[in-house]
Amino acid sequence: MHISDGVLPTSVAVGTYAAALVVAGWSARKTKGEDLPKIAVVTSAFFVASLIHVPIGPTSVHLLLPGLVGILLGPSGFISIALGLVLQSLLFQFGGITALGANSLMMGLPALASWGLFRLMKGDSLTRYIVSAAFAGGFGVLLAASILALLLAISGEDFIGVAKLAIYAHLPVVVIEAAISAFSVSFLYKVKPELLGVALPAAS
Template sequence: MHISEGVLSPAVLVAGGAVTFVGTGLGLKRIDYDHIMTVSLLTATFFVASLIHVPLGPGNIHLVLGGLMGLVLGWSAFPAILIALLLQAIFFQYGGLVVLGANTTVMALPAVGCYYLFRKWIETNGNKRKMAAFAAGFFSPLLSSLLMALALATSDQGFLQTAQLVVAAHIPLMIIEGVITMFIILFLSRVQPEFLSIGKS
């Protein structure tokens, strides 16, 4: 879901950078430094999961696990995703440094949104937890693909068809991420429930 360099307009780049700056500041302020190892673990998980890319026009699709990061980390998902994307840009030239702010916003903002939408249901037992975990995994890539499409379409009307393709191509990914997130949350709730209280704010 990385957007390549040279695609976005300066206005979109500045807007993405501003959102990332604010989100990262809030995330760093709210991190409980007793849980810094867990934040690092999820950063590494995001880094590895998103290494396998399927090219799609000026972008590509891959696992993001934004719903999982949002549910567990809350606002701390912003610095976690920013660091992972920075390392990917430096070591593998995915995305790039110029579009780092925009790419972080595209992936981290939906993760935080899922935190506020579904977090309270994760703390319950039974089907509500399952449905909330699946919904977070599903809606995070959905919202990310919509943000990516908006960034492309806003930058150049010529990308409008590509933007529509981006959303359609992510539909299978949304289902896969929903299932993966559901199983991980259910597993964590059984073996290490305190893991799910890290992002509480």
């Protein structure tokens, strides 16, 4: 879920913009200059993947994928996510243009955190990769939901109830994203391990 225009007080909207710009600047410095256009193209793929809906019972949720972005792009994940959110806002109005900073922090910081978690946990076996991907994927969504709730709660005491509901509503998404991240990483491990930074055997 993305915050629309008009929710955040102007001070919060401007403040989160500034904070997001600082983090995006750090993220861009951590990225090699020649990699920036590649990040842009890969962002399109994540953008399309996040449009996939997964059914839960009678309804369905769309994927958020901060965990997977973090696992695959590392520190560059933040600019990728910010870029994706700019596109979502300009193309579909998912997330308001004044809330772009807040939404970038909400999805981008979990991507960075998931990257850190994945790096700490992944060992050198497929099982370890799968387990840490599940944790990173689930944790990414949980953190995103918590930041969303925090932003809603500081927007006014009337929205505290909405903030709590937002956390509960994201719990099934946590499970789904954990599973999807685990399956995707398992697939990549077998098909194209260099994307995950897996050391290739000398023969290849």
